[in-house]
Amino acid sequence: MSAKSKALALKQFVPQEFCLKCRGCCRFKEADSVWSPCLLEEEIQMLLDKKGIPVASISIDRRIQPVPNPAGADFLCPFLETAGNQCRIYAFRPFECQLYPFLINFRKGKVLLTVDLNCPYVYEHINSQEAKDYIAYLADYLNSSTLRSLLKDNPQIIQAYEEVREVAEISLPDEIK
Ligand code: SF4
Numbered sequence: 353m354s355a356k357s358k359a360l361a362l363k364q365f366v367p368q369e370f371c372l373k374c375r376g377c378c379r380f381k382e383a384d385s386v387w388s389p390c391l392l393e394e395e396i397q398m399l400l401d402k403k404g405i406p407v408a409s410i411s412i413d414r415r416i417q418p419v420p421n422p423a424g425a426d427f428l429c430p431f432l433e434t435a436g437n438q439c440r441i442y443a444f445r446p447f448e449c450q451l452y453p454f455l456i457n458f459r460k461g462k463v464l465l466t467v468d469l470n471c472p473y474v475y476e477h478i479n480s481q482e483a484k485d486y487i488a489y490l491a492d493y494l495n496s497s498t499l500r501s502l503l504k505d506n507p508q509i510i511q512a513y514e515e516v517r518e519v520a521e522i523s524l525p526d527e528i529k
Pocket residue numbers: 377378389416429430431432433438439440441442445446449
C-alpha cells in the first residue's frame with residue numbers, strides 16, 4: 353500500500369448506524385450535480401483497473417456519474433445499494449465520500465475546510481466538543497505534507513461549494529496558488 357493510500361483512511365465523524373438510516377447522502381437532484389464525489393487520479397485508476405467499474409461511471413470532470421433513480425425523480429450514485437442504503441464499494445469509497453459532511457473549499461483565494469449542515473447528524477453536533485476535536489484532527493490531517501501533496505496533484509477536489517460553513521483554513525500548496 354502506498355503512503356498516499358495509507359493516508360486516505362479518515363476517522364469518521366458521523367456514526368455508521370446513523371448513516372445507514374439516513375437517506376440524504378449519495379443521492380442528487382441533477383445528473384451533473386456538483387455534490388457528486390470528485391475523484392482523485394489514483395481512485396479513478398483503482399476503480400477502473402482493479403474494480404472493473406464501467407468507464408461511464410466516471411464523468412468527464414472526474415466525478416462519479418449519478419444515474420437516474422428508477423423509483424424517483426432524483427439521481428443516485430451507481431454504487432449505492434438502495435434497499436440497504438449501503439455503499440457497494442465502501443472499503444474503497446472515494447476520499448470525498450470519507451470526508452463528507454466536511455468538504456475542501458476554495459473561497460476568496462483561500463483553501464478552507466467547510467461543513468455541510470444539511471447532514472442532520474453534523475447539524476445537531478456541530479457545536480459539541482466532539483465536533484471541535486474532529487475539526488482539529490481534520491485540519492491537522494489536511495495540512496500534513498502528504499495531503500498538501502495530494503491537493504497539489506488533484507486540484508479538482510478543491511471545489512467552490514456554496515452554502516457550507518467554514519471551520520478551518522488549509523495551507524495552500526504554492527504550486528496551486
Ligand atoms: S461511492 Fe459510496 S459513499 Fe460515495 S457517493 Fe457512492 S454510494 Fe455514496
